[in-house]
Amino acid sequence: MANSDSLHPTSHRQRKYLGHKIVVAVLLYTLIVASLVTAVQIYRAYQSALGNLEQRFTEIENSYLPSLAAGLWSVDMPRIDTLLDGIAKIPDVGRLRLRGELNDAWERQHPEHQQILLERDFKIIYREGEDAYEIGVLHVELMAKDIHARMWETAQSIAITTSVSLLMSALFVLFIFRRWIGRHLEKTASYVQQLELNNLEQELFLDRPNSEEHDELDLVVYAINSMRSRIYDDMRKRDILDTELALYREQLEQLVAERTADLQLKTKLLERKSEELVLQNRELDAYAHTVAHDLKQPVTNLMGASNLLNADNLELSAEKNRMLLMSIQQSSIKMHTIIDSLLLLARVRKDENLILEKISLEHTAREACQRMSALAIEKGAQIRFSGHWPRVVANEQWTEEVWVNYLSNAIKYGGVRPQIEIGVTDLANGFVKCWVKDSGAGLSLEQQEQLFKTFVQFGHSSADGHGLGLSIVQRIVYKLGGEVGYDAALPSGSVFWFTLRSA
Structure with a gap:
């Protein structure tokens, strides 16, 4: 705490020295913070620009690849050229290379494209029902020229804006320090007036040198901060309990939703399996009917003809023997045809x-x-x-x-x-x-x-x-x-x- 003698007019030299220290400290602080803030903002702007460039890939994948796949599949050259021209006009796109499944190729390049910033290959897949066919690859390069220019302009703007803002803040803080007694009271009053339940994290500090002796301002600050700290601790405990309760509720809801979704999925799978089993049972019944009905007649013919041919006490003419053999041959051909059809049907199913x-x-x-x-x-x-x-x-x-x-x-x-x-x-x-x-x-x-x-x-x-x-x-x-x-x-x-x- 500053001694009261320092406020006496005879101590003008000391007060002037303190003002000089404040000016130097504030200017140094302003320079350091301005540099750090500028660097952080430039870095965030660069990361944001890279994120926006990733959106270019997303835009190409969602808006152009399906149409490009349809064009390649149908070998629609005007459509392919139109789509490639549209992609080439997207900002930051430097070069395009499209290669089809027949090694046919298309290329587009921006006149100012020199340095590659990002590049990606997209597989062009044509889907027909549940089938998917890879019919080409699209290579996209994003050029660095525009983003570097934008980053340089952003850096200049941020540096100027941050420096001016912090310099003005430093001058304002210096003005407050020059009037430190009155301004401390105003700051304390303003702090108490703005104190709310949802804004208890910030303590009340007075920019004064430390001292072993405390005056009335220090006692007021201590009382206010003690009250704020007790209220803040109570509010924080309540927020922790509310957060835990909300988390338990969300976990319970998520667990119920997962169990419900799992049961629904299993129910659908069981229904599908049941339908498949019903269909298979029907086909097996029909299969059994075919084997019992359609194969019965040729088998009966074979048995009858073979019995006649093997009979010892039955003499048949040559013409009758030829007719029986022909009947056996026709019945065998029919049985062979039916069996081939059933085997082909089973093979197609599997x-x-x-x-x-x-x-x-x-x-x-x-x-x-x-x-x-x-x-x-x-x-x-x-x-x-x-x-x-x-x-x-x-x-x-x-x-x-x-x-x-x-x-x-x-x-x-x-x-x-x-x-x-x-x-x-x-x-x-x-x-x-x-x-x-x-x-x-x-x-x-x-x-x-x-x-x-x-x-x-x-x-x-x-x-x-x-x-x-x-x-x-x-x-x-x-x-x-x-x-x-x-x-x-x-x-x-x-x-x-x-x-x-x-x-």
Whole structure:
């Protein structure tokens, strides 16, 4: 505490020396704080600028990558160029390099791009349903020129503003010190007036030299700070209790939410498993029915014919023996066909890691026609190819099986001497529509609703089949990413179709 003699007019020299010390101390403090504040603000501004640059990557990823993936997938060059030009116009973007899956490349570069500040590679992924295909990589470089210029301007502005502000504050503090008795009282009164329950952390300090003797100002400051400290401790304890209570409540709510979400997820999984089991049980029942019903007739024929051939007391003519052997052969062929269809159906259901490749549709169709040539000759059917035949993304063996099923139905049920036309139509969504048109009587609305279901047959004309063909077709095409369907032809006949992704 300053001695009262120091306030006497005769001590003018001492008061002048104190003022000089205050001026020097405040100016040094101002210089140091200004430097520190400027450095901190420049660093924060730089970090903020880097954060904003990261937003450039986020903007490119969210706004441009999906459209760019669609453009690369459909090989839409104008669209790709437009998107790249749009990305190049984003502030701070210096260079772009786009590389497609066929090693085709595009590049954009800013005229002033020299130094790389940030760079990132984005994988361009095209999604089709649950499938995802990586079709290219986009490399983006952000240039440092603009951010360095902005940082220099920010540094100058912050340094000037901080220095001026702190210098003015220092002069104001000096003015308070020169009037230290009156200003101390004003500060104490102002502190007491502004004291609130939510503002108890700041103690009351008077900028006075320390002394062993305390005057009235020190006693007032001590009393005020003691009262503030007791109130502050009580308020802090209450805040701690409130915080702990809120934390326990949040933890309880979070625990309840997690348990509820876990139960809901398990319930959905159980429901899904239950649905899958119901579906599998239905298919197993149908499978058992097919094995018991469709295989019963050829097995009975085999048993009857073999018993006749093995009979000792029965003499058969050569013609009768030939007919019995032919019956055995036909029954064996039918059993083999049914078993092959069931095995193909099971394999289509289980094969999850199917490899797709670019194939020729025309080649698979002609292979299918070759396999059906004997049946076509027997029925007097004529098969005509129509239109353009592009390449598609599919599995060659499975695609051939689809053609075989459609052609088999068209030959069997396409009327007397069936006239069959097969072809391909380009669709606007990147797919092609493959179709088989026959000259038969067509299907009723009720029959159309039952199409593509497992083990469904229509009428007596289906006696040679076993209801698996269209079900296999549907499973194969779904695995290949396409769809199946039926249209009535005009003026008569049927059109069975399926879609595949164009190459």
